[in-house]
Amino acid sequence: MGIVEAILLSVITAATPLVLAAAGELVTERSGVLNLGVEGMMIMGAVCAFAATQLTGSPYLGVLAGVAAGASFSLLFGFLTLTLVANQVATGLALTLLGIGASGMIGESFLGMQGIKLQPIAIPLLSELPLVGPLLFRQDAIFYLSVAIVAGIHWFLFRSRAGLKLRAVGDSHGSAHALGVDVIGIRYLAVLFGGACAGLAGAQLSLVYTPQWVENMSAGRGWIALALVVFSSWRPWRIVVGGYLFGAVSISQLHAQAFGIGIPSQFLSSLPYVATIVVLILISHNRRMTLINTPASLGKPFVPDR
């Protein structure tokens, strides 16, 4: 395995959870809901995926459990912010606090256990291709899912009728409601989808990235995912670009260190964040494009009047 290939493989593993969680959050935000609890849902997904894998012996059931955990945790957020119209920013932050505590409680009896890794699945023929074969077609199921999900979201948002409705709800819930669209119902589904994706991202952490459970193992990746959504200016494919860019910068700073270049490691460690800001500035310079894509009702509560 060449070094370029090796680096790219590490980048893919590091970027997949970011892409997944960000893709889910993108759908949530497109429906006009800002859920800052991604970190909390992710860590719940990680612990439940790990626990279920240990109990059943099947990492695939673990993945399912992670998705279910993320989704049901997001339902709590949905109930508060959609049914009870509580403030979204505060509820999301509280969800993260709760997730970190609750995952620690659940995970207590699974600490130090040896994880079971989700094994890669080689796709016949394609996996034999040079370079791209081992990189893209000898991956685990969650990676394939992440690609499918992003493609699916793109199709859904811009090619399907239901996606049009979802965007309408996010852009102007008042008008959407007047047209007979079930604003709250759609938002519930969007929040659920976001939670499921965050849970899946968590499952990737505890089943693929580092097959083990340790407290706080998401280590701030949920926040990066949130940033990626804004970075992408709410376009699904840009999440992939952003996620892989972020992953690439984080991995190459480690390589730069191992190579022995004499720059303080703190500066190298801050590179991914600075790079994100710089790229964002370049993208958002085009004011019109950004405004078109930003869901106009983002974070604003909606109560149907009867």
Added chain:
Amino acid sequence: MRIELEKRAKVSILFSILSPFIAFALTLVFGGIMFALLGKNPAIALYSYFVEPLIEVWSLHELAIKAAPLILIGVGLSVCFRSNNWNIGAEGQFIMGAIAGSILPVVFYDWQSPLMLPLMLVLGMIGGALFAAIPAFLKAHMNTNEILTSLMLVYVAQLFLDWLVRGPWRNPEGMNFPETRRFAADAILPEMLASGRANWGFAFAIIAAVLVWFMMRYTLKGFEVAVLGQSARAGRFAGFSSRKMIWFSMLFSGALAGLAGIAEVSGAIQQLRPVISPGYGFTAIIVAFLGRLNPIGIIAAGLVLALTYLGGEAAQLSIGVSDKVTRVFQGLLLFFVLSCDTLIHYRIRLVWERLPAIKTDEAH
């Protein structure tokens, strides 16, 4: 069953007073059940949580120390959030304020003067404001989303502080551990009373809250914040500039976060270390909303949140629960407070239907 909300004609004064108490009662009941399920004595748990930290003088001081940065940052953020600017990087501004304010006691450590402390505080505010100026500039002139930039800059600030205390600012007499010199007496924010450790940082927080309350209620600036926050369009008709408001609100909240940073460092820590905040900048966002973006409410919210930290420790000792349980309990309290506030603006009705509606409004 379905839950329907009906908007009240006007804000319910009864419920704006009552809702925190309802939330508190619910937390007691559910928290009690949780502790009972864990095989712990609920009465002792709840007693340690909510009463023990309040019955001793030293503990009240500790409460003030913990609440001060939360209130100070929260008050600044309330102005920002009300004007519809989303500064979620107060943690970074807190750190940069602490760094800027520490220039004098660390670099010019042998300078003695009564001016030391006031200058440090001013520098702290400037440092926080300047760091907030980055997302402000990017939003006002480059149209870059401030949620992302302010959040990313938190990491940059943390790593910058880390580099400073391990490198150029490291205490030459400190066995090469990552800490700066300890501040000299002139550079330390004094304690308020002889009975405990609470320093003047708490007083700053209260004063700031009262001033902001006054500004929001009685001044044109406060009106401008509110109008632009409600609708940028309406604001423009009134002759207000949303661009200027971005600058004002971001710099204002950054300055208060910076003041909180230098007050914390100079009063409670008395030197710079690689980590100076257990996430105050983020917790303060919750505090701001728990206080309903009202400065006086934020004082109360900051105290309550600080109480849950102290109470969590007391409960760890008295009944031996893990730190995770206390975190979950804290989350529970926050959820109940947030959801009970619904009652202020809405009437809640449970609608019972015999047949499931063909098109329901909520997921079940």
Added chain:
Amino acid sequence: MKKLLLALATTTAVLGFAAAASAQEKAKVCFVYVGSKTDGGWTQAHDIGRQQVEKELGDKVETQFLENVPEGPDAERAIERMARSGCGLIFTTSFGFMDATINVAQKFPDVKFEHATGYKTAPNVATYNARFYEGRYIQGQIAAKMSEKGVAGYIASFPIPEVVMGINSFVIGARSVNPDFKIKVIWANTWFDPGKEADAAKALIDQGVDILTQHTDTTAPMQVAAERGIKAFGQASDMIAAGPKTQLTAIVDTWGAYYVKRTNAFLDGTWQSTSSWDGLKEGILTMAPYTNMPDDVKKMAEETEAKIKSGELKPFTGPLNKQDGSPWLKEGETADDATLLGMNFYVEGVDDKLPQ
């Protein structure tokens, strides 16, 4: 329902308080942790030590702890709370608790304090630390024997003297076997982030190291090493479960012996403020079984361990040069403890620039 619960709660409360009162007879020994007691690394090692105290002296003392205590004002509050709640002996188990410990100790002259890894003492404050570098010297020797390429990867946390000392000791050990041995260092800037530690491990392996050692707390690097089929050393606890065919040995923190010793001294009134820096000899760190290596390497490791224990071998003994080749220790000269505890330079053979 609510009334019933309340009634139930009050009765249990009364019983609970009664139980608490009867336990008051025992002396209380308390621990302040910077992390979670189940973190699988630093804090867990201390908690295992606490459990040993409980097990061996449970009839005379009860133990209490606070976990996830942030350094700074929170630590001072946590320590003061313990002092006020009747703790007679308090162990504060993170370097960052140093000033908080000293401050509280001034207010409670009758309470004894023990601060881990710090350098400030007082009549009622002792300090304690472990010579982990002794274990790293042995690891370095094993690495030099086992590595085919002569390059080891080192995942470091933060550039503090403790970690720098470990890197140097590892290199000195390795060079005592293979004078051309080199290491590559990555500073992860974290003690605890499995993802980042795994990424660092992959980066090092991709750059050609064939032995991995870590000074961070999770088993993630061990897992990566196992996957890539190279050998690695465990940190803080025996990580053999994460790499049954991978782990050569591990430095295991065993604070329990010290905790029991000091608690006994406290109980019989002979406790005094000391600065103790124990090593392999006193058993404050132990080496996990030497596995996955040929017998001759194992024999060498065991001999080195024995020599260190007997005091015959001290890792930091000249002739040694600093990284730039300038002489540091003359032939036979041994570094003193103060230099080691404040160490902020590399010795020859480290392929890295020390973050300053």
